[in-house]
Amino acid sequence: MSAVRIVTLFFAGSLLALCQSPPTRGVVNRYCLSCHNERVKTADISLESSPESSPDVWEKVVRKLSHRHMPPVGLPRPDEAGYQAAISSLTDSLNRAAAARPNAGRPGTFRRLNRVEYHNAIRDLLAVDYNVNALLPNDETSHGFDNVTVANLSPILLERYLSAAQKISRLAIGSPVRTPASDVILAPPDLTQEDHLEGLPFGTRGGLLSNYTFPVTGQYELQVRLARDRNEHIEGLDIPHRVEVTLDGARVGLFTVTPPKSGTDHNEADNHLNVKLSVTAGPHQIGVAFPRKTSALLETQRQPYQAHFNMDRHPRVQPAIYAVSVLGPYDAAGPGDSPSRRRIFSCPTDDEACAAKILTNLLRRAYRRPVTSTDLAMPLKFYRTGRAEGSFDNGIEMALRALLVNPQFLFRIEKDPVGVKPKTAYRVTDVELASRLSFFLWSTIPDDTLLDLAARGKLREPVTLEQQVRRMLADPRADALVNNFAAQWLYLRNLATTNPDPRLFPDFDDNLRQAMQRETELLFASVLHEDRNVLDLLRADYTFLNERLARHYGIPNVYGSRFRRISLADGHRGGLLGQASILTVTSYATRTSPVIRGKWILSNILGVPPAAPPPAVPQLKDAGATVGGKLLSMRERVAEHRRNPACASCHNLMDPVGFAFENYDAIGRWHSHDSSLPIDASGMLPDGSKFADASELRQALLRRPDLFVATLTEKLLIYGLGRGIEPFDAPAVRQIVRGAQMKDYRFSSLILEIVKSTPFAMRNSL
C-alpha cells in the first residue's frame, strides 16, 4: 500500500468517524465534559479532543465506559442503550484509525530465555530434564509475568550460563564423571506422610517420588534418611516400620526401621537404609515409601487433624521420609544408550562429516532457524579442539557446551528488516513467527515441523497457521499454558511460599497446598484440552478433587489420592473463584483480605487494576478489635480503614468486590460465621451492580463476558509478546474478543485470533 493511499484512507476514516460519532459526542458532552474539559481537567483528562488525535485518552474512555465506571455511580449516567451506542461509535472510529495505521508495538530486540524456557529448551534440544532452578537465578516479574524483563545479561548470570552449559553438556553426552557426586532430594518438611501419595505404589503411605537423570551407566547408592524433630529424634518411630525403595516402580530395597533404645543415638535407626544398585544412564524414577500397616488408625478424643508434620501441635504418627541422597557413579560403565545420546548422535560414525551433521542438527534447533556453513564454522572448531584432547564424544560435548552459551541460543533476537521505514508495522518473518508461536504456546523452542514450514515460507499462510496452532494446542507441550501462563496469571505460583498461620490453620500442610494447586491446573487444562468456552473458567459446574481437598471442601464420597472430575451441586464451589488455591493466595497468613481478593478480581478477571496504595498506609485492626466494647467484623474493620478519603477512591472499588468471598476463610474453607459474627458477603461491582454473595457476583461477572474475555486476552498477549499492553493494542484486543465470540469463546478460537492479530503477527520498526 502506498503512502499516499494510507494518508487518504486515514483522512477519509477520520472524517467518516467525525460524521458518525454524534452518539459519542452527545454522551460525552452531556455526561463527561463538565468534569473532563480543558479548564477543570479532572484526573488530568480533557475530552475536548477527537478520538483520532488522542487515541490513548479515548481508549481510556472506552474502558471506563465499558466497565460503567464513569460517570461515577451517583452522578447522572446514560441508560444502557446510551452506553452501548456511545461505546460502539467510539470504538468504531478508534478501530478504523488503527486499521489505517496499524501499530503493532515492539517487543524487545533481545529477549533472553527465562528459566522455564531455558529448562524446556534443554529438554527438547537434548532430551535432558535438568533442574535448572539450582543453576540459574529467579526471573523478575513485570506486568504479572516473568518473561517481560528479560533483556539483561549480568556477569553473574553469564557465569551461571557457563556453569550450566558445562554441567548439561556433560550430562547429555554421558561424559565420564570425574568424581562420584551426591544429590540430595528433600521431601517438603510440611508434607504429611500418613496416607498414600499419588504416584507411589498402592499399599504404601508417605514417601517421595523423584525423576532423576543418572549421568552414566554404573553403580549408584541410594541413601534414605527419615524426618527428625528438633531434638534430632526420628519422628513417629514407636514401633518397627518397613521402608521400600523403588526404581522405576520396581522394588530395589526393603528395610525395617526399629525404634532406638532409650537414650541411644537415633542415627543408628536409619543409617542402614542404603541401596547399592547398578543403573543405566538416563532418566529414572526413584521412589521411597512405607508399606502401609494394617492398624495405623489414629485414635484421639478430638477429631484428628489431617496434617501431621509438626512435633508440637500435630506430630507425625508414623515415620516420614526426610531425604534421599543419590551417590555415584562408582565403577562407571560408560555413557550407555540414554535418550539424550539418541537425540544428539543422529549420525553413526565418528568422523568430522558426522560431527558436522550432528552439529547442524543441534544448531538449527538451538538457533531456531535454518543454519549456514558460516554458522557451523565455530562449533566445528570447538569440536576439533575437544576431539584433539579426547574422543569424538568429547568433541561434540565441547561444541555443545559452547553452543549453549551462544547469544543466538540464549536470546530470541528480532531484527528490523533492511529498508523498513521507521515506526512502521511490518510482518515478522516466518522464522520469527515459528519462535513466537512455540514460546507462546509451549514455552520452548519450535520443533522441526514448525521450522520446516517456516523455512519454506508457509507458516504464515492462514490455513497452515491454523493447522499448526491446533496441532500445538493438542501437544503435551501446551501444558506450559497451564503450568507457566495460568500459574502466573492466577498467582498460583505464590502458593508454594504461602504458609498460613499454623495456630489458626493447623490442618494446612503441603498435601493440601499441592492439592489446591492441582485443582486449578486441572480446571484450566480441561478448558484447554476439551476446547471449552473460556467462560467455563468462571462458571464450571464441575471441578477436580482428591480426598484431601474434598474433605477440605466438605464434599463427601471422594476417597484416595487420585484426582477425579466431580460434579458440583451447591453454589459454594465451581469455577476459579471458589477454588481454595486462589482464595488462599489472596489471603494473609492469619485472615482473609477482602482488599486483596477485590484487587485480584479487578486486576485478573475484570482488567481494571486499581492504582497502587500511597505510602505509610495504616494497618487494618486485628481480629478481635473492639470499638466501645463492640466486636468489629471484618467488614467494619475494613470500613474503618476506608474512612480515609485518600484510601477510599480505590478501596470503594476493591473492598465491596472482595466481600463476596467472606464466606471462604483464609485457606478457602466455607464458613458462615467469623469470630462468632454471621458473615455478610454482599457487595457491589464498580459498575454499581449489587450482589448478595459470591454466587451472585459470579452471575454478575458472567453478564458481561466480553470484559472477562478481554482481560484474559490481554494477559495472554502480555505473556505471548513479552511486553506490557498499551492503549494502542486495544483495537486488536477488541478484534480478538469479537472473533472469539463468534466461536463461543472457545479456547482455541481465542488463541487463533491472538496469533492472527496485529501485535502478534507484526512488529513496529524502531
Added chain:
Amino acid sequence: MIISKKSLNRRTILRGVGAGLALPLLDAMVPALTAMAATPASPVRRLGFVYIPMGATISAWTPSETGRLTKLSPTLNSLTPYLDQLTVISNLELKNAYSPGNHATANCSFLSAAKAKLTEGNDYQLATTVDQIAAQKIGKDSPLPSMELAMDLLTNIGSCDNGYACVYQNNLSWASPNNPLPAEAHPRLVFERLFGDGGSAAERRAELRKNASILDWVSSDIARLQGQLGAGDRAKVSEYLESVREVERRIAKAEKQTADSAQPDRDRPMGVPAAYGDHARLMFDLQVLALQSDTTRVLSFQLAREASTRVYPEAGVTDPHHPLTHHANDPEKMARVAQINAYHVSLFAYFLGKLKATREGNGNLLDNSLFLCGSGMGNPDAHDHSSLPIVVAGGAAGQLKGGRHIRYAQPTPLANLHLTLLDRVGVHLDSFADSQGKVSELLTPAAL
C-alpha cells in the same frame, strides 16, 4: 585438621579423586592468596560472628582477672594460644531479647539487638543485622558480600518458640527488617558456592580456558550483531559485551590463581559428617577458605540452634543440651553445661588456629580480622539476656588490644560492641539499636 577415615561415617566422607582419601587438605586447596589491596578506609578487612546457643555457665566462663589477662577461665582455656589477640567482655546485655519466646529472640537479637515482632505468620519483622550492615561496606568488592552458615540441616516448620516464627530462631543474619538470610549447613553446597565444581588445578585451569574460548566466541557473535542494529539496540549490545569482558576478567584472575600455586586435587565435601565436631570443623575450614580466597569478608555462623537438644558425646556430655541448661543451679548440671560451652569455644579456637596459620601479607589472616563469639542468652536457666558470654578475637589490623578482660560495672548494651565493630570496618553510625556508646576500651590502648 586430620579426620581419620575411621572417625567418619561412610556416608559422610569427603570423597577424594584418588583412592587416597587424604582428608581434607583444605588449606592446600585454595587459590593463591589474593593480593591484598590497600584499603585505608576499611582498616579491618573481615568481620565474623559465631553464635553459641543457650548462654553459658557464666561463672566458669568469666576469667577471674579484670583488665590485663594472663590466665583464661576453664571454659575459655582452649583460646590461650590466641590470648594476645583476645578480649573477654563481661556484663553485656540484650534488653530487646526479653520476650515470651526467649530462645527465638536470643538468636535473632544477637546480631540485631532489636526487638522481634511477635508473630508466627509471614509478617515477621526484626532489623538489619550488624553483619549485613558491615557487608554493605566491606563486602561489596568480594564475590560474595557475606556468607551465612549454620549446623542444623533440617528445616522446621511451625515448631519454634512460643508464638515466634521459626525465622527468628533459625536466622542470625537479616538483610533487612523482613528479609532473614537462610544459612547453609551442607558443606558441599558451601564449597560449591565458593569454588564451583572442584577438580585438580590442571583440570580447573582447563575448564577456565574452555570457558574463556567460549566467551571469545560469545563476544565476537555479539559484536557482529552490533552492525545490524539500530542505535537503541546497540546500547544493549554494548552492555552485553561489558558483561562478557567482566567475566573474562574474572576467569583470567582465576586462571592466574590456579597457575600461581601448585595445588593438590581439590576435594569436594560430599556429605555431612555424622559427628557434630567433624561437621563443625569442616564448616570452619570452609570459612577459612572463603576468607583466604577473598571470596567473602563477612561471616555469620550458628554453632547450633537455640533450644537444641543435641548431645555432645565428644565433650563427654550425653545429656541433651536444652533440658540440661534448665539446671536449677544444680552445680553438677551447671558444670556439664560449662563442658558444652568449653567444647563450643574449643571449636572457635580451632578456627582461630587455622586463621593464624594462614599467611597473609606479612602476617596472617587473623591479624586483619575481627570475630565476635558468644551467645544472646546469659543464664539459660532463667532465660535471661544479661551477663552475656562474649569474646572478641582477632588483630583488627593491629588495633585490637588483646589480652584483656573488660568487665562493666553496670549492664551495658551488646549493641555498643556492634557499634564499635562497625566503626572498625568503616561504617560510622551514631547509634545501633539500643546502643549507648562504644566499647572504646576494646581498641584503644589500655586505659586500665
